[in-house]
Amino acid sequence: MGGNAEEKVLLCYHCGNKTSMKKVAKHTYRDREFLDYENNFWVSYGNEWSIFFCPVCQNVTIEECYWHSEETGPRGEQYYNYRILYPQVNISNTTIPEKVVKAFESAIKVRHIDNNTCVFSLRKTLELICKDQNAQGTKLYEMLNDLYEKGVLPKLLDSMATLLRKAGNEAAHSDEEISDGLVSDLIDFTQTIIEYIYVLPNKLQKIQYHIEKQVSENGRGI
Numbered sequence: 001m002g003g004n005a006e007e008k009v010l011l012c013y014h015c016g017n018k019t020s021m022k023k024v025a026k027h028t029y030r031d032r033e034f035l036d037y038e039n040n041f042w043v044s045y046g047n048e049w050s051i052f053f054c055p056v057c058q059n060v061t062i063e064e065c066y067w068h069s070e071e072t073g074p075r076g077e078q079y080y081n082y083r084i085l086y087p088q089v090n091i092s093n094t095t096i097p098e099k100v101v102k103a104f105e106s107a108i109k110v111r112h113i114d115n116n117t118c119v120f121s122l123r124k125t126l127e128l129i130c131k132d133q134n135a136q137g138t139k140l141y142e143m144l145n146d147l148y149e150k151g152v153l154p155k156l157l158d159s160m161a162t163l164l165r166k167a168g169n170e171a172a173h174s175d176e177e178i179s180d181g182l183v184s185d186l187i188d189f190t191q192t193i194i195e196y197i198y199v200l201p202n203k204l205q206k207i208q209y210h211i212e213k214q215v216s217e218n219g220r221g222i
């Protein structure tokens with residue numbers, strides 16, 4: 001706080017810089033609920049959404065802060081639960097293994113700081129996914145290929161994997177820096193694979209559940 005505008009140090013998932021960002025807008029929702037009318041005991045809770053502006057890349061980040069008056073620490077201090085809603089590189093989805101999340105986030109953190117380290121972390125992320133999916137093979141390319149053959153991954157992603165192999169070899173065997181464009185493509189590619197394997201099946205299950213529910217409800221009426 002301080003001054004007219006609030007500032008907060010955040011990791012920008014657009015450009016990878018950890019920097020102080022100005023809070024340019026916010027919206028607060030709060031509510032309360034009586035638990036015990038006689039003793040006038042009530043709990044309160046709410047959400048605050050904030051938009052932060054990154055001075056390095058001129059993109060915005062949307063943060064959600066959730067709080068509940070009963071969620072307090074040992075000295076009665078209020079707990080606040082923060083999460084980044086946008087950009088959607090925050091992959092803290094419960095269906096994704098924690099190791100995969102950590103490896104991917106460390107790749108994002110060094111983006112624009114060290115491209116070779118970023119690609120190294122992306123390869124590590126993919127390796128962890130392959131192992132989690134019981135892929136056969138010792139090299140990343142072999143493991144990804146195994147996943148295509150088993151139908152876990154669509155063939156469409158094959159050419160990207162070749163690109164990844166090339167980039168990985170470059171990172172390991174040369175002193176040359178991998179280009180920003182290639183790094184962006186590889187981040188997209190890794191994120192697509194994460195979503196395809198861990199997030200999409202869950203989403204489809206939910207859609208299927210809703211469709212079946214609707215069909216059975218309509219069926220009753222006919």
Ligand SMILES: [Zn+2]
Pocket residue numbers: 012013014015016017054055056057058059
């Ligand atoms: Zn930024």
